[in-house]
Amino acid sequence: MTQSDPLKALGLTDADLTGGMLAVRSPIDGAEIARVHETDAADMPGIIARAQAAFRTWRTTPGPRRGELVRLFGEELRASKGELGAIVTLEAGKITSEGLGEVQEMIDICDFAVGLSRQLYGLTIASERPGHRMAETWHPAGPVGVITAFNFPVAPWAWNAAIALACGDPVIWKPSEKTPLTAMACLKILGRALDRFGDAPDGLVQLAIGGPEIGEALVSSRDVPVISATGSTRMGEIVGPKVMARFGKPILELGGNNAMIVAPSADLDMAIRAIVFSAVGTAGQRCTSLRRLIVHKSIKDDLTAKLVAAYKTLPIGDPRKEGTLVGPLIDAAARDNMMKTLKDAASEGGRVHGGAAVTEGVPKGGAYVSPAIVEMPEQTDTVRTENFAPILYVMGYDTLDEAIAMHNDVPQGLSSCIFTLDVREAETFLSAAGSDCGIANVNIGPSGAEIGGAFGGEKATGGGRESGSDAWKGYMRRQTSTVNYSAELPLAQGVRFDI
Numbered sequence: 001m002t003q004s005d006p007l008k009a010l011g012l013t014d015a016d017l018t019g020g021m022l023a024v025r026s027p028i029d030g031a032e033i034a035r036v037h038e039t040d041a042a043d044m045p046g047i048i049a050r051a052q053a054a055f056r057t058w059r060t061t062p063g064p065r066r067g068e069l070v071r072l073f074g075e076e077l078r079a080s081k082g083e084l085g086a087i088v089t090l091e092a093g094k095i096t097s098e099g100l101g102e103v104q105e106m107i108d109i110c111d112f113a114v115g116l117s118r119q120l121y122g123l124t125i126a127s128e129r130p131g132h133r134m135a136e137t138w139h140p141a142g143p144v145g146v147i148t149a150f151n152f153p154v155a156p157w158a159w160n161a162a163i164a165l166a167c168g169d170p171v172i173w174k175p176s177e178k179t180p181l182t183a184m185a186c187l188k189i190l191g192r193a194l195d196r197f198g199d200a201p202d203g204l205v206q207l208a209i210g211g212p213e214i215g216e217a218l219v220s221s222r223d224v225p226v227i228s229a230t231g232s233t234r235m236g237e238i239v240g241p242k243v244m245a246r247f248g249k250p251i252l253e254l255g256g257n258n259a260m261i262v263a264p265s266a267d268l269d270m271a272i273r274a275i276v277f278s279a280v281g282t283a284g285q286r287c288t289s290l291r292r293l294i295v296h297k298s299i300k301d302d303l304t305a306k307l308v309a310a311y312k313t314l315p316i317g318d319p320r321k322e323g324t325l326v327g328p329l330i331d332a333a334a335r336d337n338m339m340k341t342l343k344d345a346a347s348e349g350g351r352v353h354g355g356a357a358v359t360e361g362v363p364k365g366g367a368y369v370s371p372a373i374v375e376m377p378e379q380t381d382t383v384r385t386e387n388f389a390p391i392l393y394v395m396g397y398d399t400l401d402e403a404i405a406m407h408n409d410v411p412q413g414l415s416s417c418i419f420t421l422d423v424r425e426a427e428t429f430l431s432a433a434g435s436d437c438g439i440a441n442v443n444i445g446p447s448g449a450e451i452g453g454a455f456g457g458e459k460a461t462g463g464g465r466e467s468g469s470d471a472w473k474g475y476m477r478r479q480t481s482t483v484n485y486s487a488e489l490p491l492a493q494g495v496r497f498d499i
């Protein structure tokens, strides 16, 4: 298969792939695969106006009919899963199975959103006044700006888009500049669903490709009431306050610094499998990747030795090749950053295993590395900083209280887990005094969450929730209404105002 095959198969034309200013490189070998056209920042007001016009029609289209569009999109995604997964691999460097898994996550959220389109439930509330009925109703919020990152180029967009569409909101998508092709391919697939759907308004889902000025246009527009942004904490620190300053609703999914506590009773074979997948999968470039291992001192040396041995057998290389488990980092800058971080950790007393650039047996031009394990004497500032690379810090603990304190003593609060067979330890970890993260697991690694739950985290992770549970409420506006069906006009709180 040539590199352009899946792109062409999904309907991307030479005009889409050539003649633009934005060079797209595959992390597999650094080769340029396309030059795409960026959106002119001057066009953003028009794009936002089109989304507003689409909103006026879409908000009154019945929810189940909106769900029908999402159902068709899910069908089209099923039909194009192989090609879209291949583009994720080509553009983000994920191994084939993870590229396909990301598309599956899109399909899953479509299924969820189809059901949701018939379940945008409100409440009836007991009124204190006789002959009155109180209710809470959810209405579409308006255009949703979705800003996504390179590491999951399509699934987080789909979490937002499928839910937003079911909720009655148009979508404007600004993908990472590193992964515009997956975004363009998604719009082609969605286009097929829109054709079959028939009467969706123009401009229901629009793509805006480009740099910070595109994001800025979305973030600062009062006509884009919801901004859902995935990326670094630094990005969220800029986006969040700007959206709030104009009273928009930010949904932020930012950095993670996810840990696993391994207790003395843990099933170590299972823990090792979970650790390796979470720390090394996606070359450590998930926001849910395992970055810190907090291990009971009685088993620390044994577990570390087993992990170091397991890391030595990891197949590193071309992510398209059957059997590869570690593909490339996104680019050379990510590799340089990893190497610098390892030096910093070593200078803080860390003992580094692995963590070298790999040039043999891998495609030339890609940034391949051997994943690193770093034994740390304590949780230092370097450990507290998220590094988007396969670096796993190992630290020891004596008591569970100490482990939980260390666990929570980082700025981020996305995902977390404990491996233990002791129900007291497991429940303590999940309790109000346990993990402070948005996601907390027992005997499962921190990555690879299903779409049915709300996804997101606390503290520097931004507090946003996307995907399942009642995250849909973030895409709607809440209306409390009281209807008086009596012939009296009693006032609340017993207030008297007789005229």
Ligand code: UN1
Binding pocket: 105, 151, 152, 155, 156, 230, 285, 286, 287, 288, 446, 447, 448, 449, 450
């Ligand atoms: C991300 O890295 O931004 O839980 C999303 C997971 C995936 C999503 C990760 N379902 O690892």
